[in-house]
């Protein structure tokens with residue numbers, strides 16, 4: 001590409017909008033996780049009440065995509081990018097929803113005595129995945145995106161491990177059951193966040209080199225393409 | 229690789245206007261009963277290449293070629309090729325239609341008459357069939373004997389397509405057939421192309437990327453007299469192999 005064209009400004013604007021959305025969701029998630037780990041009721045409340053801001057951003061990015069489809073009638077990279085942004089936007093919004101769920105379940109737990117289950121390692125992985133995928137998006141970097149696909153496997157392992165230990169605690173004493181279920185829900189949210197982040201990573205790889213890597217193994221012999 | 233399905237095959241086709249070489253070693257295989265679109269910036273040689281395919285360029289003084297074009301397995305530059313029958317088999321529709329200043333009927337009947345169809349019943353049948361194929365019959369059936377110049381631009385373009393169809397070609401070359409038409413007439417031409425490809429091999433030059441994407445099965449991208457890339461249209465417009473193609477179709481060229 002030699003010159004900068006008027007429509008590059010529009011794509012740049014969209015790129016900024018989706019990155020802003022991602023960063024906003026990331027903050028939202030980090031707050032939810034911190035609220036849970038620190039048993040901070042006020043923080044959990046902010047997360048729940050902030051959700052509508054994210055919903056509004058999602059609609060704005062969506063509108064922008066539709067407008068650009070009509071106006072620019074994109075081809076090749078632009079087409080793949082625009083189609084991917086629509087999906088990424090939706091996945092970000094759903095990560096935001098998971099953050100709200102984490103905050104809600106934490107609001108049940110916070111006034112009650114802690115069970116001896118520490119979700120810190122799993123929450124750290126979720127944070128790292130989300131951060132990494134935003135980095136991939138900002139830098140159009142498929143290597144970062146591919147890292148996310150590998151991390152996702154650890155997420156599944158965490159889910160199984162926590163299910164086992166939470167189940168054991170619930171068996172010890174029926175009074176633990178309600179809190180145990182809330183904890184289980186939170187691990188389930190974290191695992192969903194892993195899935196959604198993986199979707200985003202796959203979309204980044206797709207628009208970067210147009211290879212559809214969904215439903216294929218992450219450690220496959222993907223070679224980065226040259227398009228873009 | 230050239231296969232059975234390839235009706236038109238060019239090998240190292242060069243073309244010169246005087247000293248100026250405007251086509252450089254074009255190797256292309258075109259499939260039968262498919263729509264192939266040619267795209268590329270103005271002056272890159274699309275029209276020249278198209279006109280080579282039915283030897284329309286023979287008429288230009290100082291023009292010459294090197295290399296071969298095979299159609300249905302036969303080199304069209306062979307001495308024993310009859311150019312008139314070649315042009316009958318390989319029909320052409322131009323950018324700006326130019327009906328004769330005659331009636332709608334006579335415009336379509338002209339070709340078959342020249343080709344020796346004499347019975348008036350036969351001529352009438354061909355005219356009706358061709359106008360029908362060109363999706364124009366309903367609009368002109370009550371004014372067949374009015375001047376063709378009274379038709380709208382979009383109708384004139386379809387009349388020219390009917391004229392081409394009337395001589396029963398196998399291959400239809402269309403040079404920017406919808407570039408001067410409004411969206412409704414353009415859509416009619418595009419519908420027509422989709423219809424016609426069941427019976428004819430179609431090559432269309434267009435500057436409209438969306439049109440190429442909509443109507444064609446294969447797309448060839450030319451630049452400065454060279455064939456840069458040719459592939460399935462769906463591939464060309466979602467993920468072309470060459471960066472120049474990408475730059476051109478996304479409008480980032482130059």
Ligand SMILES: Nc1ncnc2c1ncn2[C@@H]1O[C@H](COP(=O)(O)OP(=O)(O)OP(=O)(O)O)[C@@H](O)[C@H]1O
Pocket residue numbers: 245250268269270271272273274275276277288
């Ligand atoms: N009759 C002619 N005599 C000399 N040069 C010609 C003639 N016709 C075309 N050319 C030159 O040959 C080159 C290719 O022209 P051609 O008309 O094939 O391009 P094109 O791709 O069809 O362009 P456009 O998109 O503008 O129709 C151009 O440099 C043009 O100036």
Ligand SMILES: [Mg+2]
Pocket residue numbers: 274275276403433
């Ligand atoms: Mg031309």
